Amino acid sequence: METILSISNLTKKYGSxxxxxxxxFTIQKGNVYGILGPNGSGKSTTLGITLNVVNETSGSFxxxxxxxxxxxxxxxxxAIIERPNFYPYMSAYKNLKLVCKIxxxxxxKIDEKLELVGLLDRKNSKFKTFSLGMxxxxxIASALLNDPEILILDEPTNGLDPQGIHQIRALIKDIAxxxxxxxxxSHLLDEVEKVCSHVVVLRKGHKLYEGPVDxxxxxxxxxxxxxxxxxxxxxxxxxxxxxxxxxxLDGLVTAFLEAPMSASAFNKELIHNGIVLSHLVLRKESLxxxxxxxxxxxxxxx
Amino acid sequence: MLRLLNIExxxxxxxxxxxxxxxxxxxxxxxxxxxxxxxFDIGPIQFHLAEQGIFDFPYIWHFNTYVAxxxxxxxxxxxxxxxxxxYSNKTIKQNLIDGLSKKEFIASKFITVSAFALISTLFVFIxxxxxxxxxxxxxEAYHVFSDTExxxxxFVKLVGFFSICLFLGILVKRSxxxxxxxxxxxxxxxxxxxxxRWEISATQDNWENITRFFPLESMSNLIKEPATRLGAAKExxxxxxxxxxxxxxxxxxxxxxxxxxxxxxxxxxxxxLKKRDL
Numbered sequence: 001m002e003t004i005l006s007i008s009n010l011t012k013k014y015g016s017x018x019x020x021x022x023x024x025f026t027i028q029k030g031n032v033y034g035i036l037g038p039n040g041s042g043k044s045t046t047l048g049i050t051l052n053v054v055n056e057t058s059g060s061f062x063x064x065x066x067x068x069x070x071x072x073x074x075x076x077x078x079a080i081i082e083r084p085n086f087y088p089y090m091s092a093y094k095n096l097k098l099v100c101k102i103x104x105x106x107x108x109k110i111d112e113k114l115e116l117v118g119l120l121d122r123k124n125s126k127f128k129t130f131s132l133g134m135x136x137x138x139x140i141a142s143a144l145l146n147d148p149e150i151l152i153l154d155e156p157t158n159g160l161d162p163q164g165i166h167q168i169r170a171l172i173k174d175i176a177x178x179x180x181x182x183x184x185x186s187h188l189l190d191e192v193e194k195v196c197s198h199v200v201v202l203r204k205g206h207k208l209y210e211g212p213v214d215x216x217x218x219x220x221x222x223x224x225x226x227x228x229x230x231x232x233x234x235x236x237x238x239x240x241x242x243x244x245x246x247x248x249l250d251g252l253v254t255a256f257l258e259a260p261m262s263a264s265a266f267n268k269e270l271i272h273n274g275i276v277l278s279h280l281v282l283r284k285e286s287l288x289x290x291x292x293x294x295x296x297x298x299x300x301x302x
Numbered sequence: 303m304l305r306l307l308n309i310e311x312x313x314x315x316x317x318x319x320x321x322x323x324x325x326x327x328x329x330x331x332x333x334x335x336x337x338x339x340x341x342f343d344i345g346p347i348q349f350h351l352a353e354q355g356i357f358d359f360p361y362i363w364h365f366n367t368y369v370a371x372x373x374x375x376x377x378x379x380x381x382x383x384x385x386x387x388x389y390s391n392k393t394i395k396q397n398l399i400d401g402l403s404k405k406e407f408i409a410s411k412f413i414t415v416s417a418f419a420l421i422s423t424l425f426v427f428i429x430x431x432x433x434x435x436x437x438x439x440x441x442e443a444y445h446v447f448s449d450t451e452x453x454x455x456x457f458v459k460l461v462g463f464f465s466i467c468l469f470l471g472i473l474v475k476r477s478x479x480x481x482x483x484x485x486x487x488x489x490x491x492x493x494x495x496x497x498x499r500w501e502i503s504a505t506q507d508n509w510e511n512i513t514r515f516f517p518l519e520s521m522s523n524l525i526k527e528p529a530t531r532l533g534a535a536k537e538x539x540x541x542x543x544x545x546x547x548x549x550x551x552x553x554x555x556x557x558x559x560x561x562x563x564x565x566x567x568x569x570x571x572x573x574x575l576k577k578r579d580l
Contacts, residue, residue: 051399053580075401085396090316101309102400142400 002029003065004150004181005050010059012045012205019045021205022059027150027183032176034192034213035185036291037202043185044081046202047154051079064149075103078143079152084135088128092119092138095127099142113141117171133164140171150181157191169194193287201294208294216290220257223266226279227253233275252279306410307417309402313384314414320380327376331425334369335433355532357437360449364528364550366430367456370422371525374460377418378467382480385411385471395580408572411468419460423453455524455552462521462560465567472571491516517567520559526550 005027012020020042027033035043048054050061052070063073086095096110114120117137122130130138136156143151156172157165172195176182186192192199192213199216201209209216227233230253237243237255244258263282270277285293314320337356356365388394397407435441467484474480495513502509513519530539531550 048579052404053395053398055577055579069403071398071401071403071406073401074399077401079399081395081399083392085392087313087316087391087393089318090312094312094316098309098312099400101305101312102397102402104305104401 003027004029005061005063005183006065007046007050007061008059010046010049010061011057012042012049012054013057018205020049023202023205023207024059025200025207025210027181029149029181030179031198032182032196033184034196034199035183035202036187036189036192036199036287038187040204041187041202042205043187043202044154045205047079047081047152047183047185051077051081051152053081075105075146076149077152078146078148078150079154080136080139080143080156081152081154082158084139086127086135086138086142089126091124091126092130093123095138096142096145099145103146105146109145109147113144114138116144117141118167131164133160133167136160136164136168137171140168144175148180150183151175152183152185154185155187156184157186157188189286189288189291199287201291203295213287214284216287216294220260221282221284222257223253223255223263224279224281224283225253225255225277226251227275227277229275233270233277236270236273236275303409303413306406307413310384310410310414314380317384317387320384323376323380327373327380328421328425330373330376331370331422332429334366334426335429337369357433359434359438359440359445360447361528361531362430362434362438363449363452364525364531366426366433367452368525368528370426371456371459371522374463377422377460377464378484379477379481381415381418381464381467382471382484383477384414385468386475386477386480389472389475392580398580404575405572408468408568408575411571412465412568415464415468416461419457419464422460423457426456427453451552452525455557458557458560458564459521459524462517462564465564465571466517469567469571469574472574488518491518495519514556515559517563520556520563524552524556524560 003026006024007026008024010020010023011018023042023046035046037043045054049056050063052074063070063077087098090098092114093110096114097107100107100110111120111123114123117140119134119137119141122134127135127138140153140156143153153172157168160168169191172182172184176195182195184192184196196213198211199209199213200207201216225233230248230251233253234246234248237246237253242257242259242261243255245256247254247256263280266282267277267280314324355361388397394407398404402410431446434446438445440446467480470480470483471477474483495516498512499509502512514523526548528550530548
């Protein structure tokens with residue numbers, strides 16, 4: 001698989017504060033990555049370093065296996081970090097024209113990308129007249145001008161209204177479905193869960209996890225169960241070898257699995273033992289639950 | 303290089319205030335020619351500035367480059383704000399993310415200010431030539447093209463001054479404060495100049511050996527004030543028993559000093575940009 005970005009032992013200190021601490025991960029072509037972490041966990045700093053605007057304290061990174069210098073590599077990257085930054089007095093079209101000049105690419109695609117983000121009819125309006133959602137969409141259009149090898153988005157829905165958030169998400173999904181590698185930094189878990197296949201979880205500059213979303217915690221998922229006779233159900237579960245733990249909340253029994261088991265096999269087994277269910281769902285932990293579990297583990301360890 | 307110039311041109315030309323200031327500057331530059339029209343005609347006193355010899359070759363090169371040099375503040379505003387605006391709009395960050403290297407960023411600014419200086423010099427050259435050819439008593443090629451080193455001095459002076467502006471724009475990041483800083487710097491230099499002159503000239507006469515190395519002083523030194531060189535002014539001085547005997551020439555070491563400052567300011571700008579996190 002082709003490596004797009006690899007980061008090794010990256011550290012950034014702001015005085016006594018360590019924003020990024022000995023961080024290493026790699027980005028492979030074709031995946032959609034999420035960098036997850038609460039505010040101040042070092043997401044933007046990490047992206048800033050790889051994008052040539054923040055100087056690392058130690059460690060290194062390289063783009064495309066280190067074949068080109070960073071600024072040449074960035075011409076093949078599309079990135080927006082934090083707020084969309086454009087020249088306020090210039091029209092959308094002219095701003096994009098300037099980006100084309102910087103990236104050394106032809107200006108043919110400007111209209112196409114403006115169309116993609118739904119701003120074609122506003123192409124001659126000045127940037128300063130745009131709403132935040134429109135600015136963010138213009139930034140995405142600008143990042144896509146060179147049909148990038150990787151699209152880097154830092155908190156793309158930050159500060160947007162629900163409609164704006166929905167538009168941006170639909171756009172990201174659309175771009176991801178075309179096979180573009182995406183790196184999405186966010187503290188919004190459902191956002192990452194909806195579009196990402198892989199995650200890097202950061203906390204206080206440390207990496208907690210790197211890998212596919214569904215393997216974040218070693219879990220076989222859990223059953224949500226309801227029965228007319230919950231006590232009998234609980235007694236049965238307590239002696240079941242595949243169940244490691246149970247929880248009851250508002251009459252809903254949650255049974256965590258020790259080993260994988262299908263819902264139908266489990267149902268059959270219960271009926272065989274005289275327990276009839278009124279509700280049965282096999283679920284995997286949501287990203288939020290996984291994330292909390294991961295960070296909780298760390299808190300416990302401390 | 304053309305790409306960098308083009309990038310900067312798009313940024314500047316679409317900014318209305320920059321555009322107005324640049325146009326105003328070049329219109330004012332052209333209007334030097336209007337000095338020719340200064341004419342008093344009050345009964346017995348008839349005074350026509352153009353006939354006082356200020357448009358005589360080769361003196362006109364000195365006079366025009368000096369007058370044109372005072373207009374550089376118009377462009378200083380444009381240059382300081384073109385740098386500082388990149389910070390306040392955070393577009394410098396986006397430029398770097400889009401793949402402009404820090405070196406290219408500084409280069410694009412420096413090439414632009416050099417282009418400003420070059421165009422100004424060409425303007426002054428053409429205007430001076432036209433004015434001189436219409437008013438000078440002496441239009442032999444030998445006289446017309448002597449003293450043209452003032453044009454070189456004018457170019458170097460502008461590039462040097464604009465480099466300070468660029469550096470201050472990067473250093474201070476706010477255009478108004480950067481211009482204020484430039485003024486404060488000027489005042490400090492003048493005070494230091496006065497002190498050094500006062501302290502040293504009492505014992506020996508070489509105080510200029512120190513002051514000529516001041517950045518702003520070195521730039522104004524390139525083209526010294528031309529008024530005392532004028533025949534009329536010399537006449538006047540003679541009447542009060544003084545004689546002006548200044549050195550008006552452009553010296554090679556003065557050019558070297560300004561070029562050294564220019565490279566330092568550009569180098570410092572680059573270092574500053576490289577060192578800072580955006």
